[in-house]
Amino acid sequence: xxxxxxxxxxxALRFSKKSGSGVCPHRIEELRSKIENGENIEPIRVNMISxxxxxxxxxxxxxQAYIAAGFSEILVFVENLFETIKRLARxxxxxxxxxxxxxxxxxxxxxxxx
Numbered sequence: 001x002x003x004x005x006x007x008x009x010x011x012a013l014r015f016s017k018k019s020g021s022g023v024c025p026h027r028i029e030e031l032r033s034k035i036e037n038g039e040n041i042e043p044i045r046v047n048m049i050s051x052x053x054x055x056x057x058x059x060x061x062x063x064q065a066y067i068a069a070g071f072s073e074i075l076v077f078v079e080n081l082f083e084t085i086k087r088l089a090r091x092x093x094x095x096x097x098x099x100x101x102x103x104x105x106x107x108x109x110x111x112x113x114x
Contacts (some may be wrong), residue, residue, distance in 0.1 A: 003079045005043050010074055013046065013063060014055050023061055031065035041065075043075040054078065 035041055044059025054076065056063060066074045 003077055005075060005077050007073045008046075008052075008054060008076050010063065010067060010072060012052055012054055013074070014049070014053060015060065016055050016057075023064065028061050028064045028068060031062055032068045035065055035069045035071070041075075043077045045079060046076045047079055 031041065041062060042059075044062050045057040046054035046059075047057060049055050057079065059076075063074060
């Protein structure tokens with residue numbers, strides 16, 4: 001499964017440490033207005049880090065706009081972390097020479113299947 005779109009409580013979201021210094025209040029206000037007027041807003045992208053807790057990959061401004069609009073839930077696209085890791089492992093497999101890449105790819109896959 002590639003991922004799923006669901007509603008989650010805003011309290012279940014965590015901002016990553018590396019994300020965003022450039023959050024423009026004007027842009028948040030524009031998004032808040034769209035949300036309050038019922039316009040379609042793209043779901044934010046998140047990864048689940050534990051049962052019911054998610055980190056934001058993309059969508060800091062949208063989260064802040066939903067908070068400013070007084071919402072308690074937000075529509076998110078939960079990316080399948082296993083699929084992401086598998087894709088990264090395949091990239092490693094292509095980069096590393098011969099059997100080392102193959103060994104590492106299968107070792108990573110076995111680790112995450114546990």
